[in-house]
Amino acid sequence: MNVKDHIARITLVGAGNAGHKFGVAFRQAGYLIHEIYSRTEESAIKLSNRLNCNYTTQLSDLDPGADLYVLAVNDDVLPSVLDSFPFKDKLIVHTSGATPIDVFSDRGFSDYGIFYPVQSFSKEDTESLAPIPICVEAKKEENTQLLMSFGRSLSMKVYILDSEKRKTLHVAAVFANNFSNHMYAIAEELLSEDGIDFEIIRPLIQTTASKIKNKQPKNIQTGPAVRNDQKVIKRHLEFLKDHPNYQKLYEEVTNSIIAKQKSNG
Amino acid sequence: MNVKDHIARITLVGAGNAGHKFGVAFRQAGYLIHEIYSRTEESAIKLSNRLNCNYTTQLSDLDPGADLYVLAVNDDVLPSVLDSFPFKDKLIVHTSGATPIDVFSDRGFSDYGIFYPVQSFSKEDTESLAPIPICVEAKKEENTQLLMSFGRSLSMKVYILDSEKRKTLHVAAVFANNFSNHMYAIAEELLSEDGIDFEIIRPLIQTTASKIKNKQPKNIQTGPAVRNDQKVIKRHLEFLKDHPNYQKLYEEVTNSIIAKQKSNG
Numbered sequence: 001m002n003v004k005d006h007i008a009r010i011t012l013v014g015a016g017n018a019g020h021k022f023g024v025a026f027r028q029a030g031y032l033i034h035e036i037y038s039r040t041e042e043s044a045i046k047l048s049n050r051l052n053c054n055y056t057t058q059l060s061d062l063d064p065g066a067d068l069y070v071l072a073v074n075d076d077v078l079p080s081v082l083d084s085f086p087f088k089d090k091l092i093v094h095t096s097g098a099t100p101i102d103v104f105s106d107r108g109f110s111d112y113g114i115f116y117p118v119q120s121f122s123k124e125d126t127e128s129l130a131p132i133p134i135c136v137e138a139k140k141e142e143n144t145q146l147l148m149s150f151g152r153s154l155s156m157k158v159y160i161l162d163s164e165k166r167k168t169l170h171v172a173a174v175f176a177n178n179f180s181n182h183m184y185a186i187a188e189e190l191l192s193e194d195g196i197d198f199e200i201i202r203p204l205i206q207t208t209a210s211k212i213k214n215k216q217p218k219n220i221q222t223g224p225a226v227r228n229d230q231k232v233i234k235r236h237l238e239f240l241k242d243h244p245n246y247q248k249l250y251e252e253v254t255n256s257i258i259a260k261q262k263s264n265g
Numbered sequence: 266m267n268v269k270d271h272i273a274r275i276t277l278v279g280a281g282n283a284g285h286k287f288g289v290a291f292r293q294a295g296y297l298i299h300e301i302y303s304r305t306e307e308s309a310i311k312l313s314n315r316l317n318c319n320y321t322t323q324l325s326d327l328d329p330g331a332d333l334y335v336l337a338v339n340d341d342v343l344p345s346v347l348d349s350f351p352f353k354d355k356l357i358v359h360t361s362g363a364t365p366i367d368v369f370s371d372r373g374f375s376d377y378g379i380f381y382p383v384q385s386f387s388k389e390d391t392e393s394l395a396p397i398p399i400c401v402e403a404k405k406e407e408n409t410q411l412l413m414s415f416g417r418s419l420s421m422k423v424y425i426l427d428s429e430k431r432k433t434l435h436v437a438a439v440f441a442n443n444f445s446n447h448m449y450a451i452a453e454e455l456l457s458e459d460g461i462d463f464e465i466i467r468p469l470i471q472t473t474a475s476k477i478k479n480k481q482p483k484n485i486q487t488g489p490a491v492r493n494d495q496k497v498i499k500r501h502l503e504f505l506k507d508h509p510n511y512q513k514l515y516e517e518v519t520n521s522i523i524a525k526q527k528s529n530g
Contacts, residue, residue, distance in 0.1 A: 178488030209474030223443030
């Protein structure tokens with residue numbers, strides 16, 4: 001299947017970090033950006049200037065001439081955007097890890113699916129989707145095939161994943177991405193309070209993440225918790241007494257590592 | 266100062282992952298490994314064969330002919346190793362992030378210090394210490410200078426850090442390294458239970474860690490917690506109901522991200 005026989009023009013609904021990244025990546029892959037919607041005129045103008053296309057701030061004004069409508073909006077506004085969406089018979093996808101596909105069928109859409117990149121977008125990202133795994137889902141087989149082809153035109157790794165599995169993946173991604181970043185942020189805060197440069201810990205963070213490229217995290221766990229080194233653990237908890245929240249978190253994560261170690265062993 | 270005028274021969278006390286890594290790195294940097302001690306004969310033989318040096322399994326048999334004794338043993342056995350150490354007047358360092366320098370002065374040693382690489386060692390690591398920050402500490406100025414020079418002969422980044430700051434750094438490293446790895450391990454477990462390949466999440470882990478190379482973690486936090494997206498958070502907590510430990514951890518880390526976001530803002 002040549003996906004561009006079916007999808008030539010794409011309308012982007014949402015002009016935040018994700019919308020931005022999608023727009024640039026779609027255009028680089030040879031798709032036309034038909035129109036941009038954003039409720040914020042400033043964002044709409046900025047992205048439409050970059051992509052050289054029209055924009056609107058009213059969902060009711062969306063042009064019906066696109067072959068695919070890509071929703072790149074936050075989960076919390078996704079249902080209300082769909083409530084106000086002017087077409088039920090256009091191919092439409094959302095890009096969220098957290099929202100089930102029923103959000104479309106519950107509202108009477110006929111051709112819909114999910115196009116979920118396993119990544120968290122920030123403005124400074126590189127522009128290609130090529131290294132980012134894409135998970136697609138659709139109810140109709142023809143749409144599944146179309147989204148697979150569309151995904152493959154953008155990324156080297158495309159998976160079919162139903163909404164249940166996508167939910168698992170999204171929770172896992174929160175742990176692996178958001179929560180690990182918070183662990184870095186706590187480290188940064190503790191160091192900063194003592195006047196120690198965060199630079200000193202950066203190589204350690206890189207090494208730990210690099211090991212994950214070809215190893216299973218459960219097999220490379222190190223530190224006082226996995227050794228059940230209660231003496232060090234107590235000393236660290238005592239150190240954290242002025243940060244009761246971090247002290248509690250240290251205790252919880254430590255217990256979780258100890259419990260996991262036991263169940264692995 | 267030419268450090269090798271002062272330190273030519275090094276004895277390694279401990280032949281685990283850290284001892285292994287130190288031995289190889291010291292030799293590569295042109296030092297002679299004088300002797301290996303390990304209480305486990307098998308480990309002692311293995312490393313002494315690799316480094317082409319003598320070994321002993323009795324601390325009382327250690328040869329006094331080394332210029333530097335490097336302790337690469339776990340924190341929990343460090344005091345007892347020092348209790349049985351046969352010389353008080355030789356230059357001796359430990360390599361632990363968690364043990365204060367007083368462990369030496371409390372036992373009447375005269376020339377001592379800390380040589381702490383900010384890294385967690387595993388058998389599969391690369392062999393050079395060059396990219397790994399080294400923190401040194403000594404009581405006597407001459408020993409501080411000697412350990413700085415020794416550090417610089419092995420690593421591109423050497424810091425002088427007292428025991429209080431080293432404790433801060435060690436707690437920070439537990440968060441940034443051990444705890445982030447546990448977040449990966451939880452992700453791996455959740456995916457595996459649902460038959461989803463961990464491969465799908467590896468690029469996300471790499472990207473998150475890469476951003477840390479030149480950004481502050483607090484500025485790149487993403488996810489439902491930092492958006493305070495209670496709908497997604499509730500859905501995830503519900504998803505984790507069969508994993509009460511992970512559910513509790515999800516809640517704690519989420520609350521910690523929300524609290525930190527408020528205090529930043």
